[in-house]
Amino acid sequence: MKIVDVCAFYTPTGGGVRTYIDRKLVALAARGHEVVVIAPGEENREEQRGPNARVRWLKSPRFPLDRSYRYFADRAALHAMLDEEDADVVEVSSPWRSASMVADWRTRSGSRARLSLIAHADPLSAYAYRWFGNVASTQAIDRAFDWYWRHLRRLDAQFDHIVSASDSLTQRLREGGLNKVTTDPMGVDPGQFSPRLRDADLRREMLALCGLGEDALLLIGVGRHAPEKRWDMVAQAATVAGTHTPVGLLIIGGGSRQRRVIDAIGDNPHVRLLEPIRDRTAIARLMASADALVHGCEAETFCFVAAEAIASGLTLIAPDRGGAADLAQANDGVLYRSGDTQAVADAILAFAGTRLASAAGPLDRPVRTMDDHFDALLALYEDNMVAQPERRLDVA
Numbered sequence: 001m002k003i004v005d006v007c008a009f010y011t012p013t014g015g016g017v018r019t020y021i022d023r024k025l026v027a028l029a030a031r032g033h034e035v036v037v038i039a040p041g042e043e044n045r046e047e048q049r050g051p052n053a054r055v056r057w058l059k060s061p062r063f064p065l066d067r068s069y070r071y072f073a074d075r076a077a078l079h080a081m082l083d084e085e086d087a088d089v090v091e092v093s094s095p096w097r098s099a100s101m102v103a104d105w106r107t108r109s110g111s112r113a114r115l116s117l118i119a120h121a122d123p124l125s126a127y128a129y130r131w132f133g134n135v136a137s138t139q140a141i142d143r144a145f146d147w148y149w150r151h152l153r154r155l156d157a158q159f160d161h162i163v164s165a166s167d168s169l170t171q172r173l174r175e176g177g178l179n180k181v182t183t184d185p186m187g188v189d190p191g192q193f194s195p196r197l198r199d200a201d202l203r204r205e206m207l208a209l210c211g212l213g214e215d216a217l218l219l220i221g222v223g224r225h226a227p228e229k230r231w232d233m234v235a236q237a238a239t240v241a242g243t244h245t246p247v248g249l250l251i252i253g254g255g256s257r258q259r260r261v262i263d264a265i266g267d268n269p270h271v272r273l274l275e276p277i278r279d280r281t282a283i284a285r286l287m288a289s290a291d292a293l294v295h296g297c298e299a300e301t302f303c304f305v306a307a308e309a310i311a312s313g314l315t316l317i318a319p320d321r322g323g324a325a326d327l328a329q330a331n332d333g334v335l336y337r338s339g340d341t342q343a344v345a346d347a348i349l350a351f352a353g354t355r356l357a358s359a360a361g362p363l364d365r366p367v368r369t370m371d372d373h374f375d376a377l378l379a380l381y382e383d384n385m386v387a388q389p390e391r392r393l394d395v396a
Helices: 016-030 075-085 097-109 123-132 138-144 146-158 167-175 200-209 231-242 259-265 280-288 304-311 323-330 341-357 370-387
Strands: 002-006 034-041 045-048 053-059 089-092 114-118 161-164 181-183 217-222 247-252 271-274 292-294 315-319 334-336
Touching (some): 002 016, 002 075, 016 034, 016 053, 016 304, 016 370, 053 075, 075 097, 089 097, 097 114, 097 146, 138 146, 161 167, 167 323, 200 217, 217 280, 217 341, 259 271, 280 304, 292 341, 304 315, 304 323, 323 334, 334 341
Parallel strands (some): 217 292, 247 271, 315 334
C-alpha cells in the first residue's frame, strides 16, 4: 500500500519524531510498501530516501514559539501534494491545523484514502497542565480548554484511526470523548541499544567531566532544551541530591531555551551540558555506561529516550504522568511527583540507596522495537483495507 505521512514535527534537528520518521522510511519500504513524508521546510524540494521512500518538503514559515520547527501555512499547496500522491493511507502527526487541512482535503477531493492521526504530541500536558497545574486540577483545566477537546472530537469523527503510543494517553483521550483510539506503543531502533555496550572507562571519563570519582552516581538526561522538558528542574534536583551523596549529571541536548538551564546549574561543577549527539552508536554507548536516566517531562506521548535507556539497561527516574511514567512503571523505574524539584531529588536519592544496596549491574530487559510498532500499525491498516475492498492494496 502507499502511505503518506503529513508530519508537521519532522525537522532535521528534531529528536524523537525525527528518529521515528527516519526509521519508518526504512522499515515500511523494506516491507514492500511505498512511504512518502510531507514536511514543512525551508523550500520546496524532494529527497529520495531509498527504494519506495521519499521526503517532500513544502516551503513553510517558522513556528514563532520554537523556531527550530516550521508549520504548514499553505492549504492549497498541501492539498495539491496529497492529490499528486494519491495514497491509500494518509497519516497526520499533529493534532493542530495540519490535521484539519487533511480532513478538509479528503472532503474536498472525495478521496477514499484512510486517515490516521498519530498522537506524537499532547499539547494540554505540554502547556496547559504545566502552566496552570499549581492552581487548578487537571479536570478543571480540561473544562477550561473544552474547545480543544471539541476539536479532538471533531477529528475523531473525521479520521478512521487515532493511534496513541501509551495506555495513559489512550485513557485520557477516551475519557475526553474520542471513540477511535487504539494503542500501539512505539519502540527503539532494533539492535541499537544494549547494556552490553557498557564501558567502565567511558563511565569514569563522564564522571571525571563532572569532577567526580567512579564511586559517584552518574545520571544522564537527553533532550532538547524546551520549557516542557524541565531541565532546569532536573539540574536543581541533582544539586539538592548532591548535598547528600555524590551525583554527576550530564544533560545532552540543545536549543534556544538554554539560558534557564545554565542559570539552574549555576556554579555546580557536577552538572554539565553537552551538545546534541547525532551519532546513534555514540549515544548508545553513553547511555549504557551511565547508572540511570533522569527525565523531567510529563508531556511525553511515548518517550523514545526513556525506551532507549531501558533497552540500555538503565533505571528510569521519571515524572508520574505521561509516556515516560508508563515505561518506568513497567520496568521497575522510580517515579516522582511531576514538576516538583524536591520530589526529583528524593527520587534520585532513593535510586542511589537502591543502587548501593544491590550488586546487580545494568539489566538486560526485553524491549519493544519500532519494527514491532510498525508491524502492528500495518496490520491495523490492512484490516481496515479488507473492510473497504474498493481501495487498492498493493502489498509486495
